[in-house]
Amino acid sequence: MKATTTPMIGAELAKVFGHIERHQDAFVSRLLDYLKHPSISSDNIGMDEVAQLLVSMLKRMGFETRTIPTSGYPMVLGRWQHAPGAPTVLLYGHYDVQPADPLEAWISPPFEPAIRDGRVYARGAGDNKGQHFAQILAIESHLAVHGRLPCNVLFLLEGEEEIGSPHIADFVKANRDLLRSDLVVTADGPMHESGSPIITYGVRGVVSFELRARAANRDVHSGNLGGLVPNPIWTLVHLLATMKNADGQITIEGFDDDVSAPTDLERAAAARLPHDVEEVKRALGLTRLDSPSDRSVADRIMFHPTLTINGFHGGYGGPGLKTIVPHEAFVKCDARLVERQAPDDILRKIEAHVKKHAPEVEFVGLESTPPSRTPVDAPFSEIVQSAVRTAHRVEPLIYPSLGATLPDYAFTKILGTPSFVVPYANADEANHAPNENIRIDCFLKGVRTGAALLDGLGRSVWPKGL
Numbered sequence: 001m002k003a004t005t006t007p008m009i010g011a012e013l014a015k016v017f018g019h020i021e022r023h024q025d026a027f028v029s030r031l032l033d034y035l036k037h038p039s040i041s042s043d044n045i046g047m048d049e050v051a052q053l054l055v056s057m058l059k060r061m062g063f064e065t066r067t068i069p070t071s072g073y074p075m076v077l078g079r080w081q082h083a084p085g086a087p088t089v090l091l092y093g094h095y096d097v098q099p100a101d102p103l104e105a106w107i108s109p110p111f112e113p114a115i116r117d118g119r120v121y122a123r124g125a126g127d128n129k130g131q132h133f134a135q136i137l138a139i140e141s142h143l144a145v146h147g148r149l150p151c152n153v154l155f156l157l158e159g160e161e162e163i164g165s166p167h168i169a170d171f172v173k174a175n176r177d178l179l180r181s182d183l184v185v186t187a188d189g190p191m192h193e194s195g196s197p198i199i200t201y202g203v204r205g206v207v208s209f210e211l212r213a214r215a216a217n218r219d220v221h222s223g224n225l226g227g228l229v230p231n232p233i234w235t236l237v238h239l240l241a242t243m244k245n246a247d248g249q250i251t252i253e254g255f256d257d258d259v260s261a262p263t264d265l266e267r268a269a270a271a272r273l274p275h276d277v278e279e280v281k282r283a284l285g286l287t288r289l290d291s292p293s294d295r296s297v298a299d300r301i302m303f304h305p306t307l308t309i310n311g312f313h314g315g316y317g318g319p320g321l322k323t324i325v326p327h328e329a330f331v332k333c334d335a336r337l338v339e340r341q342a343p344d345d346i347l348r349k350i351e352a353h354v355k356k357h358a359p360e361v362e363f364v365g366l367e368s369t370p371p372s373r374t375p376v377d378a379p380f381s382e383i384v385q386s387a388v389r390t391a392h393r394v395e396p397l398i399y400p401s402l403g404a405t406l407p408d409y410a411f412t413k414i415l416g417t418p419s420f421v422v423p424y425a426n427a428d429e430a431n432h433a434p435n436e437n438i439r440i441d442c443f444l445k446g447v448r449t450g451a452a453l454l455d456g457l458g459r460s461v462w463p464k465g466l
């Protein structure tokens, strides 16, 4: 963790930090109260109650607040727009949590929050109630000290993140005007395991598809009819071999056309990330990494697409042997996409490739989500970095992209707004698992980060008209 010299804190923010320090015990006990309310989206438990709880919390701070229905659970949208001329930040979070199973593995019950060893344990402590509650307290602290906020704030809280955010993109499309803002900041996920704060600027996209090969109308004897009846497993093996070669290069025509090379800034930020390849190999029992071998970890995870066979099914796999020519075989694949690759275009290219090389194979496109990338030097990037630096007194790690997929494109591509993910939870928050927790010091640093962000935005000379 690289220590940094304490940034200069203006008098106004210093007063807010003082307020946070004086009220930290009360803030933690209010977090415990909030965490008592279950809101499990996959089981429809407590969803309306927690949405209404948030409405009342935001209204109490003077936010113009309402729930907006979707065909699933409602969005909670709050607005404080009394800082004319200052930028508007959209703070995104989610009020739903994962189911608590297996209950017997919890040391204290998931919805009876408990403090042990400087941590709050409860379902939702880290993912995501503790994090958006920290944002709420940051706002409340500014209002308590100054009677106003330094910038305009929109709060968007989703109730379906834990079930894959099925309605966020359509919601953003239908409510562009309501959501108009200058930047989006999401406090979610864990910080780096070294304890360093991180800021994430993007995610990879994903497309999933299935290939189905069929030949005879039933399995046949591999002696009597072998050599006569085509084998659908071989058909898929040959087809797959035309899609990615032994050197690890994806050979689907046009697949890489829109892959944009990382900028110098992205490359430099990625090179500073502490990736320990030997530790990854040791932890996973690997003797080598995937081909091509000449790529850095960041290159592999952030800047290159992948083509992955998720599963291959067909024929006989039971004990002993069974000398058949199977009559059908199936493959499920996904491809992780990087910036500028468009899922529809990629699916079309894969389908055309299948038609050309194995016309008898059926191609079925499944789910897809576009990638998202906010440039490291995007407007407001420095303010977000400076807020993290001010609250943590260390330099944040900059992730140009995550390897995984989140629907961040709803903000960057549909809304056209730079989007930054600033996690507040500790790396061992055990999100989605028993004994989920947030360290109290991380939670309070989150409140300070939120406060410093609002302060930084208020004093920014911002690029109007972008």
Ligand SMILES: [Zn+2]
Residues within 6 Å of the ligand: 098, 127, 162, 431, 432
């Ligand atoms: Zn989650």
